[in-house]
Amino acid sequence: MTGYETFPLGDVDLQCGLRLRNAWLAYKTYGELNSRRDNAIVFPTYFSSNHMANEPMIGEGMALDPTRYFIIVPNLFGNGLSPSPSNTPPPYGRARFPLVTYYDNAMCQRRLVTEGFGIERVALVCGFSMGAQQTFHWGAMFPDMVERIAPWCGSARTSRHNFVFLEGVKAALRADDVWNNGWYDQPPEKGLRAMARVYAGWAPSQDFYREKVYLDLGHSSLEDYLIASWEGRYLQLDANDILAMTATWQAGDISDNPIYGGDFEKALGSIAARAFVMPSQTDQYFPPADNEIEVGLMPNAELRTIPTIWGHTGGGPGRNPVDTGFVDAQLRELLGS
Numbered sequence: 001m002t003g004y005e006t007f008p009l010g011d012v013d014l015q016c017g018l019r020l021r022n023a024w025l026a027y028k029t030y031g032e033l034n035s036r037r038d039n040a041i042v043f044p045t046y047f048s049s050n051h052m053a054n055e056p057m058i059g060e061g062m063a064l065d066p067t068r069y070f071i072i073v074p075n076l077f078g079n080g081l082s083p084s085p086s087n088t089p090p091p092y093g094r095a096r097f098p099l100v101t102y103y104d105n106a107m108c109q110r111r112l113v114t115e116g117f118g119i120e121r122v123a124l125v126c127g128f129s130m131g132a133q134q135t136f137h138w139g140a141m142f143p144d145m146v147e148r149i150a151p152w153c154g155s156a157r158t159s160r161h162n163f164v165f166l167e168g169v170k171a172a173l174r175a176d177d178v179w180n181n182g183w184y185d186q187p188p189e190k191g192l193r194a195m196a197r198v199y200a201g202w203a204p205s206q207d208f209y210r211e212k213v214y215l216d217l218g219h220s221s222l223e224d225y226l227i228a229s230w231e232g233r234y235l236q237l238d239a240n241d242i243l244a245m246t247a248t249w250q251a252g253d254i255s256d257n258p259i260y261g262g263d264f265e266k267a268l269g270s271i272a273a274r275a276f277v278m279p280s281q282t283d284q285y286f287p288p289a290d291n292e293i294e295v296g297l298m299p300n301a302e303l304r305t306i307p308t309i310w311g312h313t314g315g316g317p318g319r320n321p322v323d324t325g326f327v328d329a330q331l332r333e334l335l336g337s
Contacts, residue, residue, distance in 0.1 A: 056318025095182025
């Protein structure tokens with residue numbers, strides 16, 4: 001893949017106690033940084049995606065308008081562009097890739113913003129799903145730097161139920177005969193297909209399936225939807241990369257770091273940025289109830305629930321025009337505040 005840049009990080013000491021040597025951060029920018037350096041937006045990527053997946057939320061006339069803002073999209077560690085099992089040399093490649101937390105990601109992203117572009121204040125940090133979890137981390141870790149945050153379809157801490165859902169995803173992938181504890185000689189295709197089907201039961205909602213929305217998307221049947229949209233997507237990815245991102249997701253907690261020492265309420269209370277927190281009303285693993293608790297502990301936050309039957313996928317950039325339009329309208333209002 002071309003069309004992105006890399007920021008050299010050198011040796012990065014991770015929260016897990018290991019060191020990634022000669023690391024880098026893959027990113028793409030949209031728009032121009034103004035002379036005051038005050039029009040920057042950070043828009044992190046989400047699970048099994050890269051910067052291109054965020055692009056449906058970026059465009060002239062939209063809230064994230066590159067003619068007005070300088071939009072930085074940093075790629076998540078583990079996604080195949082930033083350091084990942086599939087592109088890291090021995091001894092930390094493949095199954096030996098270390099746990100990289102959201103804290104590690106945010107610290108490296110901040111270096112890109114401050115060292116790479118000389119930006120001291122960020123107008124907005126926003127993101128979907130794992131991008132939302134990174135957004136919460138930015139708000140808690142750098143409260144004097146971030147003016148606004150807009151996490152959607154994500155939480156400040158991965159819940160126990162969410163953790164267990166991901167255990168099912170991992171178990172399905174690892175059940176493949178060729179898995180070999182991550183040292184596979186060929187892609188574990190059976191495991192990837194199984195994992196995709198487990199995931200397909202969680203990402204959309206019951207209403208999505210009841211109303212057969214997949215037929216409106218051009219699929220001929222439910223089976224066609226599962227094969228084309230789900231198996232087809234994950235067969236394109238490296239299995240160890242998927243597990244690296246899953247490990248980051250499962251470890252998600254804005255308070256599990258040297259700043260807050262596990263005090264979750266203190267971490268939420270330290271988010272000074274104005275915040276619009278946007279759950280999907282039918283999300284099965286980032287449910288609105290979790291965000292309701294978090295917003296109640298944040299000093300300057302509002303809950304803006306996405307009225308969708310698409311479940312978690314409703315928040316996916318460009319997945320459907322109605323839900324993308326809802327999120328865009330909230331971002332526009334927040335940026336105008």
